[in-house]
Amino acid sequence: MGSSLALFVFAAGIGGLFYLNRDNSERTSKFLWLPVIWLWISASRSISVWLGMASDAAGTAPAGNLIDQLVAGLLILFGTIAIIQRRRTSIAVLRASWPIAVYFCFCLFSLLFSDFFGWGLKRWFRSLGDLVMVMVVVTEAQPAAALRRLFSRAGFVLFPASILLVKYFPKLSRYYTPEGLLLIGGVTTNKNLLGVGAFLLALGALWQVLTLLRDRKQPHRGQRLLAQCILLSLGMELLVMAHSATSSACFALGGFLMLAIPLIKHRPAALHALVLVIILGGSLIKLLGIQGEVMKGMGRSSDLTGRTEIWEVLEGMDTNPIVGAGFETFWYGPRLEYMNRKFPGINESHNGYIEMWLNLGGIGLVLIVLVLGQGYRRAVATFRRDPLLGGLLVAYIVTAVMYNVSEAGFRMLGPEWIFIVLSVVAGGRLVVIEERRQPSACDVTEFVYCS
Secondary structure: OOHHHHHHHHHHHHHHHHHHOOOOOOOOOHHHHHHHHHHHHHOOOOHHHHOOOOOOOOOOOOOOOHHHHHHHHHHHHHHHHHHHHOHHHHHHHHHHOHHHHHHHHHHHHHHHHOOOHHHHHHHHHHHHHHHHHHHHHHOOOOHHHHHHHHHHHHHHHHHHHHHHHHHHOHHHHEEEOOOOOEEEOOOOOOHHHHHHHHHHHHHHHHHHHHHHHHOOOOOOHHHHHHHHHHHHHHHHHHHHHHOOHHHHHHHHHHHHHHHHHHHHOOOHHHHHHHHHHHHHHHHHHHHOOOHHHHHHHOOOOOOOOOHHHHHHHHHOOOOOOOOOOOOOOOOOOHHHHHHHHHOOOOOOOOOHHHHHHHHHHHHHHHHHHHHHHHHHHHHHHHHHHOHHHHHHHHHHHHHHHHHOOOOOOOOOOOHHHHHHHHHHHHHHHHHHHHHOOOOOOOOHHHHHHHO
16 A cells, blocks of 8 residues: 555544544533644654654754744643633642642742753743643543543544554654664654653553443443544554553553452552552562563663663762752753763653752652652542542553653653643542532532533
């Protein structure tokens, strides 16, 4: 099949997925397309790169192309309008998700100690877009329906488009490392970004599959179940293509948690025990010094593909131990040049906790632990009312903890960070619903269906 015909077939397939997944019983606003577009861009390439006006060159700071700034600015503007229109709910959700608000405020404060205040300020304003888009989703009248449509709309485009590029447009989807190793990027420009987007959206598809299997009264259940099964299978295929060990392990871990939910439903103590076993298991591997053998079994070198060498150099860098180098400004200027002389093409630490230490210091580490703790707490509260939705949020939080051991997932405009914020703020939305609970058909226990 030629590339032109393949493009037509895949476009028709994407339209077919949207048709199969239709559900007129759920209502979401047109504003929901804003976070969908934001996720399309964040989990693929910037607009300027797609248009050939810029390139995501390794080892360089983002150039901040004018068209990218314009698109991001418009999305943030319209998202802010939506939040203002829902200001009562928005304020209540932010109060319930206060660790996120504190974190963003501290990010701005840290720039007072940065060598590159102007650059960091631009990045901070851009990072607000992540929070704005999440707020647009969770302040919808039916937030769970908004989550379902966000995951589906993003996956229905990104997954088939990635496979299309890999199979029929290889020059746009494949690249080589400095050592000459061929890697698959799909709609992204690197395998790790492809992997993390695939595992996050695949978990969302798994949640919808489990929900549809549980509730036989859902409208168009058979068609929607088929669409979500296709989405899940495409996500798993992309994980294999990307050959991203971290993302594959996180998908397996998150999937295991979600599949175990029916066995422990409505028993938070059992959920805590399961999560504790997973965390202790990871810690035990580290303490016993067998992480090398585990990495080899996952298809990665025993030194985490050179990451340990990077970490040793970064640990010796001179940064403020309290507030770091300033929000998103460590990898800029002389420090970036110095690191690229040692490790060509590098622009991140490949460890979320080290990344946090470098940019935001000890306070940043404390705040990110607070954010994750609040997210887990809210996820468990959701689990008590709806085990499947709560299981999804727990999976996102737990996999975030594990993912950031070997990847820098706490960075703005990345799918992992967006989903962390989404998990925490969605839990905050549930708190708001509970506080406003009244004896009606739309009770908090029906969060998944009518909140």
